[in-house]
Amino acid sequence: MTARIHIVGIGDDGLDGLTGQARLLIDLASVLIGPAPLLDKIPASDARRIIVGSNLEQLEQSIYDLGDRHAVVLAGGDPLFYGIARYLTETFGKDRFDVVPHVSSMQLAFARVKESWDDAYLTNLANQSLDRVVDNIRTAERVGIFTTEEISPAVVAEALLDRRIDYFTAYICENLGTPRETVTQGELSSIRSQSFSGMNVMILVRKTGAADRPSGSTHRRLFGNPDDLFLQSRPKRGLLTPAEVRCIALSELDLTPQSTVWDVGAGSGSLAIEAASIANRGKVFAIEMDAEDYGLMIENAKMFDVPSLIPVHGQAPDAWKELPDPDAIFVGGTGRVVPELVAAAVPRLAQGGRIVVNVSSPDNLVSVQNLLSAADLIHDVRMINISRGQHQMERVRFESLNPTFLVLGRKSK
Template sequence: MTARIQIVGIGDDGLDGLTGQARQIIDSATLIIGPKSLLDKLPKSAARHVAVGSNLDQLQQAIGGVGDSPAVVLAGGDPLFYGIARYLTDTFGKEKFEVIPHVSTMQLAFARVKESWDDAYLTNLATQPLDRVVDHVRTSELVGLFTTKAITPSVVAEALLDRRIDYFTAYVCENLGTPDETVTQGDLQSIRGQSFGEMNVMILVRKQGASDRPSGSDQRRLFGNPDDLFLQSRPKRGLLTPSEVRCIALAELGLTPTSIVWDVGAGSGSLAIEAASIANRGKVFAIEMDAEDYGLMIENAKMFDVPSLVPIHGQAPDAFKDLPNADAIFVGGSGRFVPDLVSAAIARLSSNGRVVVNVSSPDNLVSVQAVLAKANLQQDVRMINIARGQYQLDRVRFAALNPTFLILGRR
């Protein structure tokens, strides 16, 4: 059964860029609904044009008024790629529509700058809060952004520079597919001072070898600091322990101002640094074998001013040899050696000590539980599922972090 309403993607080049099928559908329609900017690209015809903007109620009314006559909804580019098709199919049902996509302007933009977009972070600033987007950009290699009239490339550049993110080359691609097509290349500092047309896509390419940098905020919490306050390791690795998981782990470690703490596999030091803020009259030994992460931990410790932190560049369990016994031990990691590290660490746990192990795989969960049981430790488990709110159109949606397990043990 043929769908009654055709959602047709159209580019900035209008009818010239459409397939024969798409042109035939538009030519046979008696009702065409879409933004005025797209309707103006069509030649005069007997079809009735209904202009709708970004008002979703107005769009719903227009769709609800469609009878049995052939009708078309015009959408920019690919209607299913940050387009209106998902909203319409969710609202009225998929059976009511057929989608005829066009090449997305995002795809055209990546083609113009000759970058593959299969691993890029892609989003639309019309549906995502800028602060959330900046957080994602900070740890990405390649970024594609649909900007808006209010959140222009210059506004994006300003927001990134305010967070000390200056390690991207920027491309602003305007009026793609038209005779007025323009691609502007520059660093974020130069993009910040320029004006661009409304029809643009912004591409960000991370400079080779650039490390993530913290936001530079002067506000510090005792624990649970936002992830972007820390220097972080290479893109797509990020902090080993996100802020929400960090808060729970620190609470379960039962720290006091004089605690002796081990952080085994400390990464760039987020948990160890916050533990050192709590145990400010004790000692926090942060063990990390990766040279890059160890260097970042040193820099983070300087920013947070935690003299009780003792960074150790070494490999566990050999690095345990010269350490004092611990009141609290945190072990984080995803490798098959985690159970062995836990076994070696808890042998050095004080009589009233606690251990918290953070793993992401069920196999490691079971193995670590077996290690704690063999050592006669009382144990408990937390499975943590965290979803962070994101605003899309007029709704709040949630983006889930990877589930993780905390295994708790105490003497």
């Protein structure tokens, strides 16, 4: 019969921070498996020690070779929080293991800087690319990062500043739970010139009111540009129409270079700007009532150089009274007002024109469909589920965006 294996979390303070149960399991083990720094925290005993680092194949083989010997796998902090426990239970099955967690150093770090971490973006640079992490940081409120020897806090700070992401206060928490514990607070411009212990957690806290800044990339697509190329308002995370949805919506609008377009509820202008790139000899009226979003839209339009975009600061439907009738209308936003805007906009749509309405709730979906049907528009609907790949532990997992609906309408000629 194969013996159960205990995965025991251990902190920077070694045995002193362990519970009696965890210490007993380690004392009784005939085999101890783990990275050298953790094994060094355990006093000498008769147990055989197997040093494994980041080589997962070596770790797997060590588990296969155990037979019925009582083994403990040492892991840093909570083995199920960016730790090895998930990988082992998925590889060998949950029934083979028991997990005894320690307080995660990530949890300790957030406690030291007195910030909540329930909605923070948490990541580990040991199994995530720095570019992907930086892209996710751009839109986060709070961030917790397990750094590595190669990708230190200074390297992270440099990468953020290179992409014009300078709106976070940084905290570097070193040697947590030990007498050498240190927390350094500073601007990213200061952190990038400093050195820190290899045992650290980097916490980033967004400065109050800071807007997302674009990545600074000089490459621009005609449409479907990455979300991080646009300034976005805070704390309205997630209101920008994702690139994948923009691509589908723009294709359904059937734009030509001469089209006249309304974008109702344009926000910071991502869809209107890309529509203006296509309708570069026409006119794209981007209607937005929020002053902050309106200002960001103007800044985004300057970066993309789209002369056919005409920002309109006002509340629909009054804001479009003096505008020319459109060949295409896009309506975005949330709430009960969306069907009312659609009802007011459809009569202005040119013959043969198209309307695309982006809604997230089934109630609005049904209401908008009924309105388009009552107006004798040819209509259809698309439900869009998008997942973006995330690399973790040498595997690809998928992070789902919120599902959304596009309601399509066309006025017959």
